[in-house]
Amino acid sequence: MLSQSIEDYLKIIYKLQHGSDAPTQVTTSLLAERMGVTAASATNMIKKLAEMNLLEYAPYKGVALREAGEKIALETIRHHRLIELYLSEALGYSWDAVDAEAERLEHAISEEFEERIDKMLGYPTIGAHGEPIPNKNGQIEEQTYARLSDIERGQRAVVKRVSDRDAAMLRYMNDMGLRLGTVVKVCEKAPFKGPLTLLIEEDQPRTLGLEVAHHIFVDPIR
Amino acid sequence: MLSQSIEDYLKIIYKLQHGSDAPTQVTTSLLAERMGVTAASATNMIKKLAEMNLLEYAPYKGVALREAGEKIALETIRHHRLIELYLSEALGYSWDAVDAEAERLEHAISEEFEERIDKMLGYPTIGAHGEPIPNKNGQIEEQTYARLSDIERGQRAVVKRVSDRDAAMLRYMNDMGLRLGTVVKVCEKAPFKGPLTLLIEEDQPRTLGLEVAHHIFVDPIR
DNA sequence: ACTTTATTTTAGTCAAGACTAAATTTACCT
DNA sequence: AGGTAAATTTAGTCTTGACTAAAATAAAGT
Incomplete structure (x- = not known):
């Protein structure tokens, strides 16, 4: 082991x-x-x-x-992301709480546990924050999305993935009404690395700092 | 920690x-x-x-x-038994597989995890093998049941708890059709520490070694 | 009571994985 | 090219929790 x-x-x-x-x-x-x-x-x-x-x-x-190391890394990442999704879907954990819990559980679960939650979740390929979940053979589909901070003014886009590095930032995003699949429209971009103003799901406009927008990955519409 | x-x-x-x-x-x-x-x-x-x-x-x-040590022991036991029950109820684990998995998970879960599965299970007081589950304050209701090996011939009894020390024995009990709540009747007891013959839920008679019967705790009927 | 045996404790090692402080290598600047 | 700053590695320590071998204690038999 x-x-x-x-x-x-x-x-x-x-x-x-x-x-x-x-x-x-x-x-x-x-x-x-x-x-x-x-x-x-x-x-x-x-x-x-x-x-x-x-x-x-x-x-x-x-x-x-090397190959052997990557294999172990991907197994660990698979565990982590399956657990995160399970905590979120089955136990009602919030976006910002899943990472810390999964961090400890990922090392403790058996293959049986992995298989059972995988099945229960319907063999998912996308994790709680939009990350790809490696499959049992260690294959992973790396994605390339644009950062919300790079989206042009007037453009609409779908939130596809968020960075999970900072729990406080995740909580903030959540409070702003941002979820995977949320449609946003960039109404305004202040100059000199200023904040951008967003229309979130046709709601009233919200202002978002560039730092946060840099950690939100989107798919532009049309 | x-x-x-x-x-x-x-x-x-x-x-x-x-x-x-x-x-x-x-x-x-x-x-x-x-x-x-x-x-x-x-x-x-x-x-x-x-x-x-x-x-x-x-x-x-x-x-x-001492008191502080007992408190920690009971918290750990609470984690263990809640996890076992959760694995069994929510993830379909078998009687003999829950212990090994819980053994590792019990040290990895947070208070939040404990609370969420506790709630999901409806605040249970009895674990997967019939053990009492200590409450959040470390209070536990110790039980005293008779061992099936001590039950008189002709007597009927309800299976209340089984020992979880040996996974192979648990698998065997399970294969015999024994569950918590199963009603058994002792039809025959062979002399010289011989095996006993049981009627399990009015099915056909089965023979059970004393060793196994010693690890099954029951509540005699009437 | 004395001896033998079993249990328990002590003493000294070891491996993992962290640390600090010192030495080394690389990189950058003029 | 030489000198300095930053990054990296080496050397040596520490803690945790295991181990073996040897010493000490307790228990049991005659």
């Missing part, structure tokens, strides 16, 4: 490699920051994972997952 | 103190055996728990939980 720690490291490396923000090189310090440990600790673990042939390690340069 | 290990030790000590088999004195070796560790390891942990004022430790004699 693999330790929780190892699963977490691999999961985060995968996310960094395939994330929408910085798909350059996964450095020790970036990994350390995401794991909430010091760089020295990250180096130790990296050496161990390289030893186990789970990743490619170029000292002072960075890491890249 | 308390470690999984600590929670497990306290839980097992509680069960040994209140178990139906040997409520004498909880010894180091008994605890070690149930935890699957060596006696030396158990001694170490006992000293640590005594240091934390979670239990009373008389070297060479044994241990007894």
Whole structure:
């Protein structure tokens, strides 16, 4: 059995490699920051994972997952996203609470548990925040959506995915009435990285900071 | 936060103190055996728990939980039994599979998770194998049932609780058609600790070894 | 009461995975 | 190209919770 720690490291490396923000090189310090440990600790673990042939390690340069490592990362991510969706659908958890709970549960569930909730949810392919859920074979359909912050004025778009990095931000989005599938229209964009004004589902206009809009992924209409 | 290990030790000590088999004195070796560790390891942990004022430790004699330790034990047991029932009721787990899964999950769930499944289950007081579920305040209603092995010939009784120590035995009981609430009648008891013959729910007679009957707790009728 | 045996405790190791402080490497700037 | 700052790695420590082997204690038999 693999330790929780190892699963977490691999999961985060995968996310960094395939994330929408910085798909350059996964450095020790970036990994350390995401794991909430010091760089020295990250180096130790990296050496161990390289030893186990789970990743490619170029000292002072960075890491890249090998096939075996990616497989474990995707299994862990699958667990996480299935659990998040289950908590949300079956237990009524809110958008911002699922991540923390899933973070601990993902390491504790068996294959049987995974299969049962997968079935119960109807073999879903999209998670609670719009993320793709890897299938049992570790295949995943990476998506590419536009950021709401990049949408032109006047354009309408459907909310497809939100970043789950910040629970407070998720709660805020939720309070604004944003959900997966919500249709928004950009009415106004203030200059100099100013906020944008949105029409959410034909309701009254709302103003949203760019920072938040940057973490909302949409599909423009027409 | 308390470690999984600590929670497990306290839980097992509680069960040994209140178990139906040997409520004498909880010894180091008994605890070690149930935890699957060596006696030396158990001694170490006992000293640590005594240091934390979670239990009373008389070297060479044994241990007894103090109030704080019992509270933690009961919380852990509550988690375990709620999860078992949830797995059984909501996810269709079989009698013999719930324990192993709950064993890992009990340390991973939050208070919110506990509350949500508690509510979903209708605030149950009896677990999947008939055990009492401690309430949120750590109160528990200890039961005293007769063992099926002690029931007189001709007597009828209702199955109230089964031991969950051995998954294979649980599977066997299940295959025999035994469930909580099942009515059985003892038709025959072979001498010299021989097997007993049962009538299960007015079906055809079945023969059951004493060992198994010893782990089935019943409430005699009339 | 003394000896043998079983149980328990002590002493010393080990592995995981974190940390700090120091040394090293890379990168950047003029 | 040389010098400095930032990033990374190395070296050494710590904690948790296991282990083995040896010592100490308790229990039991004659």
